[in-house]
Amino acid sequence: MKRLFIIFILLSIQISLHAKENHRLFLEKIHLHTNKSIFIAGEPLWFKAYCINLGNNLLSKQSNVAYIELINKDGIPVSKESVILKNGMGEGGFVTNKDLPTGNYSLNAYTHWSNSFSKELITVVPIYIFNNNTTSKPPLKNSQHEVIITPLKSNSWTALDSISNQDIKIEAQVEDLERILSLQFTIPQANEQSQSEFELILRSQRDSIHSKFRFSDGKWTKKIKINSLKGEIYSFHLLNKQGEKIAEHTLFLRKLWNTTPIEKARIVLGPRKNTKIELNYNDYSNFGDTLFLSASLRKKEPVKSRVDFINFLNFYKYFDHNANLFEPSVVQSLNRVCFSSSIALYRKILTDKHQVSNDKYIEKDNFILECKIISPDTKNALSDHEILMTKTGEYADLQSQYTNTQGKCYFRLPLQSGLHDIALQLINTDTIKYNFILKDKFNKSGVNLNKPIFNINNAENLKFVKEQWENYKVREIYNQIDFAPNKDTTIYRAQSNFFGKPKIKVVIDDYVRLDSLPEYFHELISHVRIKYNKKKSNIFVYNDDQLKQMPYEALFLFDGLVFSNPNEILSMNPRDIDRIEVVPYEYLYSDSHFYGITHIISKKKNCEIQQLPFNTERYYLPLFTKECKQINKPNILDGYPDFRTDILWQPKLVLSKNRNIELEFTSSDIIGDYELVIEGISNTGKPFVLSQDILVK
Template sequence: MNKFVFLVLYVSALLFQPANAQVISSDGINPIVTFKDTPQEQVYVHYNSSLLFTGEYLYYKIYCLTGAKLQFSSLSTVAYVELVSEDKTVVFRHKIKLTSGKGQGDFFIPTSVASGNYKLIGYTQWMRNSKRNKFFQSDIAIINPYQGDQKKITRAYESPEKQLGFLTENNQVSQSDISSNEGSNVIRLFVDQKQYGKRKKVSLKINHKSTNFSNSYTSLSVRKIDTINVPVRTTANVFTASIDKMSNHKVDLTANRVFFPELRGWLFSGKIVTENPKLSMENKKVILSVPGKSYDLKMATTNDDGSFFMNIDKPYVESEAFIQVLGDNDKFSINIDQHVPMDYKGLKFENNFYITSDMKQMILDRSVYNQINNGYFNAKPDTINLPRPIVPFYGEHLQAYNLDDYTRFPTVKETVVEIVENVRTKKIGEEKFIFLIKKEKPVFEGSNFLPLVIVDGLMIQDHTDVVTYNANNVEKISYSRIPYFISSQIFQGVLDIKTNTSNFYEKYTKSYLKKIKLFTPEPKKNYFIQSYDGDREKQFSHVPDFRQQLLWLPDLKLDKEETNINFYTSDNTGSYEICLEGFNEQGKPISVKKVFRVE
């Protein structure tokens, strides 16, 4: 019995499409019919501060909920977070991978971001099917002391009763009272002291009073309380209350543009075009290569107007990719669909945060602290959770030849002839060659198919470029004799070549090969936690520590009656707030706060 390996690529038409079009997925299902009764999603974003300076980080955790009980959504696997200025300019747009309805990210405030009032926005594609703005939004103020123009956060004159000034210590604490909600009635925060010295350990206990909250998913922020009036952050409790008022609002799939949920990763789409009106654009194969050491390859088939769709369900380290049309490549060009921007015409900025002249010293001190902290970032860096290496679509069982184990030959052609079994080259013109891989068993009598040739993850159509390539630059040649089906395309085996530098694609150019930038999800990070325990006290004794943010734990699961967390204070004195936000498995909000002092 012939051995076949079928690669099933989910080619989805579930992106944004005109609602009056008959959008049918690859398995013959009309998605409008499929999703018409699917409940709407809601997004809540817990973020560390509503006032940020240049040189500080905005940390955030996103919770995606659905249904009347606001349980964690299993529908969307991708969410989006944006920061929008008063003139409706998007400062950043992040794509966030959701795992069981949860994801995280951060944004470093650069000097290019001006002082002003901003909105933090969170949404999924599915949430965009609404006649009302159902996306999450909350106010954030930014102070950039390095730009001379501060008009957006200053006022020519305000009456004394309306002026924003410094908060007293009691005012600061009142802004951080423990929230009175279902979550805080059963979850409480305890610290071992009310006041700490500099660089001292704080022991935090999170206690549960109810088994209903024994499986709770939260994020924890410990940050210095601002000494001026700042925009109010939206708590999980306030968010839930606002959602309850709109619980009867349903998904609208009758609009001119419908956004379908990103079920299995994020959706990548585009369209091939041609200047020759006689050429058919239907049933053309479009290949996406994401090259590098851990690479991937996707293929889609165009519909009658040349449109194609791919589902990207794997985490990529590389953000650059290459796309090409298989076959008559020089006759087509490729246009990639960009992320459809949100409509912010109705977005209202009512926060009206501004600064006064008596805040000058506070702004100066905080800016200096930020410069010092950033100057020592390498001493206490965050780390990125690199995704697991992607297993090639054809598996890992290939016949491999490490060329250092053999006599070296000048070209790949000579190397294949002398070393690699079952692979040969064939001349098809005066200067053209193709690779051929011997079949294990005949697949279709009288039919011959070319192998899939890959170099450092890049699919190569012109085999001549590889046949004549300098073999001294090649580390390994691997092949498989098994026929492969990608979409509806058949390849007689795979020839996978790895160069010494794994970057063959950087200098490889073809007129039909288009280099593109992928809008990939943000990497998941482990955030640095400062410690002065044991030898670390001496190790960091000469490193300045003026942290405003003492701790950020975006992925804190509460699955026992008591959770203990230790962290250390900094040399930055003042009142600090411990803020715990999140939801339990039943969709009940958690919003608990605790204040302590550092002197």
């Protein structure tokens, strides 16, 4: 018995710990796979978003909404798209505006949950857009040097280039069975700096090493026991006596993932050649049971600027792309948001998944609509007041929230693409007009690195964009476009009543036509009493449970919208009304107490009225709408050449035991080198990157 009792206690502790683990709220960061990095203004930009849980390195199951922005050189978003994430993944795209000037742009990707904690968690992907229709000044030379990421290999010296003219040779090596990090510095003795003092700084998120030294016979070596180092990734700075940086690098000592990109053998195709490339699960079963992938095939770009999934998980998932990552202020910020034991700092549990009390929240099962109520005269926020969000239509879907001290309240909308027909209503304020301010979930300004990822003054680069531009213009002329505008005009309304099935329902066409709506209440619905007070009608409902009329007015709805004065509705022609529904008892819903409910539904079911109730704003709110859709097979007429340079984009690929992948495409008439890139992540969190060169000749 004692043994069974001990086992029971241990199981209880394990279950308790498991429950606590499930309640941890981890931060997230998004990896973007784009169809390419160099675009012609007017071309579509396609992306696949992988949302990574920073606590366990797996696809995140927390946030189901991602925000993607295209940022210009001034940090202003020029295109925006919100994406529904399913199992941590989502895809989308937008058309780059034909009026965008030539230059460096950046994609910003984030979830609201991580963005509300730190802008450092925004993923920034640099791209280049070329536009021959606009004139712009040559790009300025970037004065900030970029961090060079250098993975160190055992028993081989890796040269680290200087960023100044100090003529110092720097080499790094991991030696003695990966137990010693050796840094070797060499300077010509004739150099006037050879007798000066220098400082070496190695810094990670957990520790730092500072060493001041002078060269001896033009050499100096620093050996560090790797076991004494607490970090896996270190910034490397070499400073001269004046404090100027001579070299700056980032060193991988121990990678989270030692996986390397898979490079398949180059293949040669002729123009208009139909080809199939297969991925067999047995060849990649060591990655996991299931791999979630995306694939792009396009003209090979002369520069490689993108960060693949492996490097993202090894480095960029923790840091942004700036060179000052290891400055104390940034380190302190990152320590707050993602560097601690298992990165799970935020254990405030949302006890009710429907309740949101502040700006830090996870959009998991719903899109969260933020609203702020202010006085237009004083600009003061209206706090501790009830706000209703209603959905107009055949069914009544009502949410009730109270504003917090900042005048904010938060409502839930389903993760459905389309136009959401909603109304926000301020209750019991018939004299003072207030303004409703809906928060734009996208950032007002974004992050553009302005890194010169593509130097157009280079002859090879200029030739590449010139050919891309000419091919794009020819495709326009012959209508060989691989995308089409997408106008999502679906109206999304409520699917059921918040009060369930009404006890009383009167369908107007089932009865003899009466002259007015009040007559239907008087003749057919005895539970409802209409009392007239000056210019206002008051609706009261007889309570079936208490066998008496309830003391306060009932909730009155028309096509889902709440009316405190139903005069306009009661004066409608009964021919325009479909039915009347009544709930003849007290109804508690959230924090609201209704003394009966009366709902009138029109035949059009779209709440057509001349004037909205006081302090009511109605919106057709677009959520997750796509501005363009992909055309897999552009219209290429017989006898006309095929000018495509973007051959394939497939963002939803799955490789598993029971499912291999077969990529089928047809090469175009544009000869040259193409590159196939397939990347993604397994169910175990292991990154996958595969590339293959394809020559069309």
